Amino acid sequence: QVQVAESGGGLVQAGGSLRLSCVASGCTLRNCAVGWFRQAPGKERELVAAINWSGLITHFADFVKGRFTISRDNNKATVYLRMNSLKPDDTATYYCAVEGGSAGLLTASHEYSAWGQGTQVTVSS
Numbered sequence: 001q002v003q004v005a006e007s008g009g010g011l012v013q014a015g016g017s018l019r020l021s022c023v024a025s026g027c028t029l030r031n032c033a034v035g036w037f038r039q040a041p042g043k044e045r046e047l048v049a050a051i052n053w054s055g056l057i058t059h060f061a062d063f064v065k066g067r068f069t070i071s072r073d074n075n076k077a078t079v080y081l082r083m084n085s086l087k088p089d090d091t092a093t094y095y096c097a098v099e100g101g102s103a104g105l106l107t108a109s110h111e112y113s114a115w116g117q118g119t120q121v122t123v124s125s
Contacts, residue, residue, distance in 0.1 A: 002027040002114040006096045009119030012086055020081040020119060022096030027077060027114075033102040034072065034079045037109060038092035038121075045109055048094070049081060053103040063089075086123045093118040 008020040024032060035050040049070040050059045058070050064083075072079040079096065097112035106112060 002032070002098050002100050004096050004098050004114050004116035006094065006116040006119040009094060009121045011122045011124065014087055014123055014125050016086050016123070017082070017084045018086065018121060020083070020094055022079040022116065024077050024079070024098045024114070027098055027100050031101055031103055033099045033104055033106040035097045035106060035112060036070065036081045037095045037097060039095070040092040045095070047107055047109070050105055050107050051079060052105045057105050059105055059107055083121070088123045088125045091121060091123050093120050
């Protein structure tokens with residue numbers, strides 16, 4: 001059973017940076033698709049970025065393109081979300097999602113079966 005844990009959230013000023021980490025225990029990550037989602041109060045959960053098992057294929061939501069990057073270290077079973085040029089609109093709870101047994105790129109929340117508890121990101125203006 002895959003267990004997911006995120007870390008790295010916090011309070012940052014607009015224009016600042018944060019790096020979120022997602023550790024997926026019980027998953028070698030060599031056959032696990034990973035996605036980062038976020039949910040702000042009163043809004044639906046939305047995809048931020050996704051990465052396939054090799055890290056060679058990535059996908060970003062339009063609202064983070066050019067500002068966020070996603071990468072993975074399969075030896076550490078960890079996926080990173082680097083967030084630069086943060087804006088107040090980026091304020092949300094960020095969730096890591098993992099789907100074991102999937103080598104592809106998954107972009108829909110219903111495609112993921114394992115979720116972390118979320119980490120709060122707050123961007124002040």
